[in-house]
Amino acid sequence: MNELTILISCPDQVGLVTNITRILAAHQLNIIAMREFVDEANKAFFTRIACTGELKDTNLLEEKLLETLPDAAEVNVITRKEKQIAVLVTKEYHCLAEILIKNQFKTLGANVQCVIGNYESLRNFSEKLGIPYFFVDHNNKEKAQFEAEIKEILNHFDLDYLVLAKFMRILSADFVKDYAGKVINIHHSFLPAFIGANPYKQAFERGVKIIGATAHFVTDHLDEGPIITQHTTHIDHNFSVKDMVRAGKEIEKKVLLEALELIFEDRVFVSGNKTVIFK
Amino acid sequence: MNELTILISCPDQVGLVTNITRILAAHQLNIIAMREFVDEANKAFFTRIACTGELKDTNLLEEKLLETLPDAAEVNVITRKEKQIAVLVTKEYHCLAEILIKNQFKTLGANVQCVIGNYESLRNFSEKLGIPYFFVDHNNKEKAQFEAEIKEILNHFDLDYLVLAKFMRILSADFVKDYAGKVINIHHSFLPAFIGANPYKQAFERGVKIIGATAHFVTDHLDEGPIITQHTTHIDHNFSVKDMVRAGKEIEKKVLLEALELIFEDRVFVSGNKTVIFK
Amino acid sequence: MNELTILISCPDQVGLVTNITRILAAHQLNIIAMREFVDEANKAFFTRIACTGELKDTNLLEEKLLETLPDAAEVNVITRKEKQIAVLVTKEYHCLAEILIKNQFKTLGANVQCVIGNYESLRNFSEKLGIPYFFVDHNNKEKAQFEAEIKEILNHFDLDYLVLAKFMRILSADFVKDYAGKVINIHHSFLPAFIGANPYKQAFERGVKIIGATAHFVTDHLDEGPIITQHTTHIDHNFSVKDMVRAGKEIEKKVLLEALELIFEDRVFVSGNKTVIFK
Amino acid sequence: MNELTILISCPDQVGLVTNITRILAAHQLNIIAMREFVDEANKAFFTRIACTGELKDTNLLEEKLLETLPDAAEVNVITRKEKQIAVLVTKEYHCLAEILIKNQFKTLGANVQCVIGNYESLRNFSEKLGIPYFFVDHNNKEKAQFEAEIKEILNHFDLDYLVLAKFMRILSADFVKDYAGKVINIHHSFLPAFIGANPYKQAFERGVKIIGATAHFVTDHLDEGPIITQHTTHIDHNFSVKDMVRAGKEIEKKVLLEALELIFEDRVFVSGNKTVIFK
Structure with missing residues (x-):
């Protein structure tokens, strides 16, 4: 059976x-x-x-x-077979660590094939947990070149999804089209509030009492792809931008991992610019 | 159609x-x-x-x-037709008010036929909102007699459910049997913690950091019927018993009204001592 | 003492x-x-x-x-003495009812002096609960005239705060200046997301997974005054705009009443465009 | 300064x-x-x-x-100086991993000196992250002997706190007395509900709609020490015991890490059998 x-x-x-x-x-x-x-x-x-x-x-x-x-x-x-994924990162460890820990203990529902970073910051950690790490520098080159180098690496693997785990470069429409419906991003605000750069600074300046995070499929409209999961947490006047960032990281990893679990269990449909999710 | x-x-x-x-x-x-x-x-x-x-x-x-x-x-x-209900109360207004307000503005999903109270405290309010109020004194009489008087009133209506909206008398097994699967109670703790009397006092003494409330079907085992809905809220060392009671009331009315909405929309099955709820 | x-x-x-x-x-x-x-x-x-x-x-x-x-x-x-307030409404009952019920049972921490509405819809309910209701029509007149009529009524009372309990007219800068720091509004989105009209429709179209509400002081920048309280609730693809409105009402009344409690207990400072709240 | x-x-x-x-x-x-x-x-x-x-x-x-x-x-x-801690574990990785990851990236607010386990399961992981791992077998020996072996290891370090990160052995009153006020445990239920063994099985059988976790100081009354932090999460009839365990792990690590953060920032007093926490 x-x-x-x-x-x-x-x-x-x-x-x-x-x-x-x-x-x-x-x-x-x-x-x-x-x-x-x-x-x-x-x-x-x-x-x-x-x-x-x-x-x-x-x-x-x-x-x-x-x-x-x-x-x-x-x-x-x-x-049922496990999904194969690559994780793209910049410098922040919190989402990557959550993914690699679950990968390590076989509770992710997917296999991490590699980590690609535009800094070397997370190489050591990834390799300790047995995952190949590829550094692709974004400096002094066109975005097309940068993305070609990433694709070159990705092409070595048979991948179901790319996970942007706090990858802070904006991907081109061309790149996104090549991986349509396969790229998941974690955005550090409860979209559509605070689209764009420095959402926690924006939140601080607006004086909001809740912050949040959003996992979404990446489309060629920045921060506007179909939303998969969102969570919020309460803050107060005591929170500096730094405190918000710290509290936000906990939400970010929760939101991203929840989205990945739903996707890896084949529970997520995309319908236009929305998702239909059967929990 | x-x-x-x-x-x-x-x-x-x-x-x-x-x-x-x-x-x-x-x-x-x-x-x-x-x-x-x-x-x-x-x-x-x-x-x-x-x-x-x-x-x-x-x-x-x-x-x-x-x-x-x-x-x-x-x-x-x-x-689809609206359910008919009776509400039993003692002295606290918060759950009853929530029910009668939604009844008044036709958003309850049920019609309140009457309110029965073992004090006169809530007569004035109920009647202002056009709902007949029946006082049944529990003093100086056997429980069987007290319940017979309640049944006498209930028999005048064609009722789908009895809602115990902070009704602080324990109903006998005989009474419950007559209305099996039709009596919904709001209990002022996140059951099974703090079963019995004075749950907020118990919570205060234990020093918990969350309090909650539970809506459940009434069976002849006190506080042990099938649970329909529960919610919790955070408290801290600053909360006196009185503060907990105040915070608890907000949870209680939320939990009870959510349970009623599910029941009135025919979303709740009882399976043994549990509920199956299709939201 | x-x-x-x-x-x-x-x-x-x-x-x-x-x-x-x-x-x-x-x-x-x-x-x-x-x-x-x-x-x-x-x-x-x-x-x-x-x-x-x-x-x-x-x-x-x-x-x-x-x-x-x-x-x-x-x-x-x-x-300590109780604050005196007026409540401005349009047609929706849920926030007003929560206020008037707590007023009725002396748990609001303030006395409602009157309700002013730009429709007659809520007169009957307000008067049942013993609160004078004043109808001020906004049709066929300049905003200045409309607001002058409201002020004429307000001037009969010694008021600490005006509560906009789903009052759907935008107040002029002049009006707001006259009651600076005294006007509290409930906005039906987790600001700054979905500023402006029809936030639930905007939320539906964006496909968000959380909706929320915001209580804030009114300034002459629409939806941009100092935020007092916010809450959110999860929704999913099953929610129609109508379902969002229904779920949103529960959040709206919770958020507004929480803000009022904080204000009536003198726990809220305004600092620039933010609030400092000592809970 | x-x-x-x-x-x-x-x-x-x-x-x-x-x-x-x-x-x-x-x-x-x-x-x-x-x-x-x-x-x-x-x-x-x-x-x-x-x-x-x-x-x-x-x-x-x-x-x-x-x-x-x-x-x-x-x-x-x-x-301000960083606390020194030891972590005691059995087989489950989720709380330990959260602690060791934050330790690795210097965001724990404490230094993990060693991990002690009554199985070998988590040695490999701990050592990968550079933390000494000590195995103390509990089989075929008296509890006093087992605890003496643990103390022998602990004595090599200058420790502020012992963290029981899903350590499934009950410590004796003597052991607890030696580390009074220094031992923090994570219990897998929202205490005082489901005290004792198999709380998720108990929760499943009772049919609750929320599960939770509790971080508390360990005293010689099992599961009854001063509560530091608690959180809950909603479940429904679809949750098997296994699903509850999985959902529970997310709550457990959140609750434990929140408690540790408060303790490491010197925000927690014990007052009788309660905590006073200045957030």
């Missing part, structure tokens, strides 16, 4: 659940958990089905499902 | 979702949202299905569903 | 706490609780001192304190 | 703050922040004062303060 996760998205129409479940029954698959959502504004249907059974041919099941579904349906039958 | 909610619970077996959805399709019902849960420990299956369609005969649909389901299945096809 | 609260703000310098406490000791005042904060950026010192004692002359104490403090110090010796 | 933290606890009486601040002024110390609390039930006064100045002799200041304070006063003038 295998465990399967089936992800389907398609234009909404009457009878989708019935048609889908009938096909699963015909394949002797037993539904363990099923979630669905209809995005009324976009007339789009999403479902995530966890099931068990003796499936011989996932391609065949995908075909059978596609036959019964409207055109433009996307079907993905996933047999 | 009507909106229906279908609640089903039964022993778990292979193919339940497929069988259920096939019958719904045969009745031209379109599934809007479907949630299900298998309680592995008790091999019990629960589902809540929201659908739309032109259903002529809810009894017939229930029969057809029962035919396809294991013995001991419970099926409930609900066409 | 009386209870006093002493509020002091002044330019920071060495020895302030020592000088202040010496004077209090000379007046036989016993310090129960003392909080202080130095705003390093603005070199400003703030303290709130709760004390007990037999003070005959609060003016004399203020003078003695001013003598020992730097120029531009503000000293306020407060003997 | 040095930074000092002064901790004072003593029986409460009139004029304490004035007397204390007068002595600080006489030593040319400038108060940056001052917090105080009176435990009314026990008539006990606590204060934490952060100040700056050129203090030559901390002992002299302590003497001067003691002279002016009631008998039984405790005065502690602390010049």
Whole structure:
């Protein structure tokens, strides 16, 4: 008996659940958990089905499902295997450490293939935990060149996702397009507040009583990709910018790791500029 | 086109979702949202299905569903109508006020038929908001007599639920049995901590850093019925018992109203001594 | 023995706490609780001192304190008495109801003198709870005229604060200046996100995973006054704009009432465009 | 200019703050922040004062303060230096990793001198991060012998605190007495709920909707020492015991690290069986 996760998205129409479940029954698959959502504004249907059974041919099941579904349906039958990821960093350790610790103890739900940094700061730590570290300097070169060097490294691995764990360089639209839907970033504010540079300084100056962080897919609009997870924490007048940064790091790593867990468990759909998440 | 909610619970077996959805399709019902849960420990299956369609005969649909389901299945096809409730109180106003305000502005999801109190304290307020208030004195009489007087009043109404909104008398097993699964209580601690009397005093003495509240169905084991909702809030050494009571009231009304909303929207199943809640 | 609260703000310098406490000791005042904060950026010192004692002359104490403090110090010796407030509303009941219920049961820490609305919607409810309701139509007149009519009503009362409890008209700079530091507003977003109209619609379109609310003092820059309290709550893809509005109302009333409690207990200083709050 | 933290606890009486601040002024110390609390039930006064100045002799200041304070006063003038700690573990990595990562990047506020484990499971990880690991087997020996072996190791270091980071052996009253007020434990429930073994299993069986964790000082009453920090998180019917354990680990590490930060910054007093914490 295998465990399967089936992800389907398609234009909404009457009878989708019935048609889908009938096909699963015909394949002797037993539904363990099923979630669905209809995005009324976009007339789009999403479902995530966890099931068990003796499936011989996932391609065949995908075909059978596609036959019964409207055109433009996307079907993905996933047999559980761990995702492969690369992590991009600059100097801050807190998100990277959280990822590498969970990787080390096999609780990340993914395998970290490598860490790429535009400083050497985190090499020592990464290597101690057995992860190859690649330094790509961003100084004295065009962004295209910088990104070409990163891609050169990435191409050595078969990767499902790139995680920007406080990577402080803005990626070009070209780069993002090459990894569409595969790049996850942690932004250090509760977006859309404090878009752009120095969000904690902005927060300090505005005198807000909460700060937060946002994990989102990267698109070519800076800080505007589909939001996956967000959390906030209370602060008060005693917090300097430095205190905010310190409190913010705890939120950042929590938000990023929560997003990664959802993604690695195949619970996240992108619908337009939003996410549909079946927890 | 009507909106229906279908609640089903039964022993778990292979193919339940497929069988259920096939019958719904045969009745031209379109599934809007479907949630299900298998309680592995008790091999019990629960589902809540929201659908739309032109259903002529809810009894017939229930029969057809029962035919396809294991013995001991419970099926409930609900066409939306507001629940009818009575509220039992003692002296504290905060939960009652929250209920009566939402009742007044038609956002409770239920109609308050009456308030019953073992003091006169809340008569004036209830009547201002147009709700009949019945005083049942508990002094100088047996509990059986006290409860008989309450039942006498309740019998004048066709009630779905009794809400104990800080009703500080313990109901007898006999009373609870007569309203099994229909009595909701708000307890002023995060159960199972601080069972029994004076939970805030207990919390003060223990020096906890969080207090909470619990909404639960009432069973004949005091403070041990199935939990519906809980919330907590942080406190510190500055909090006197009185401060805890004040902070606790805010949690209590939040927890109770959240529980009521879930119940009135038919989202809550009881499974043994636990609840299954489809949010 | 009386209870006093002493509020002091002044330019920071060495020895302030020592000088202040010496004077209090000379007046036989016993310090129960003392909080202080130095705003390093603005070199400003703030303290709130709760004390007990037999003070005959609060003016004399203020003078003695001013003598020992730097120029531009503000000293306020407060003997506890309830604040007087007016509440301005439009059509939504949830914040007003929370205020009037606490007013009714004497747990607001202030007395509501009147409610002023630019619709008649909430007259009935306000009057049921014994509070005079004044309707001021905003249609077919200049804003200056509209505000003059409101002021005419306000002038009949001796008011400490105006509470905008979902009052959906923007007040002019002139009006705000007349009540500087006295007008508290509840904004239905976690500012500075979603400034302006329809924040929940903006939140829906952006696909955020948290929504929030902000209580702030009103200045002549819309939605940019000093923030007093903020809270957030998680939402997900299932939330329609309507669902967000419903969830948001619960946050709004919590945030506003928390802000009012802090203000009515003399715990809030304004420092530039921020607040310093001694909880 | 040095930074000092002064901790004072003593029986409460009139004029304490004035007397204390007068002595600080006489030593040319400038108060940056001052917090105080009176435990009314026990008539006990606590204060934490952060100040700056050129203090030559901390002992002299302590003497001067003691002279002016009631008998039984405790005065502690602390010049900032990092605490030294040992960490005791069993098999679970999550709390240890959080501590060692922060230790590695110098953000713990303390130096980890060694890790002691009753299994070998965490040796490799600790040593990778440069921390000596000592294995003390608990099998086939008396508890007194087991603890003697631990003490033998601890005696090689000059330690301020012992941190039980999911150390699953119960320490004897004798051991605890030797390290009174120095042993911090993380308990995997929101105490006092689910005291004892298998709290997550207990939580699962009770069907609670929140789980939590508690950091506390260890006394010779199991799970009943003074509570430092607690947090909770929501769960639902979908959570198996295993899911609760996973969610619980995130809370446990958050709660423990928050407690350690407070302790390492000298913000925590013990008052009877409670803590007074000046955040």
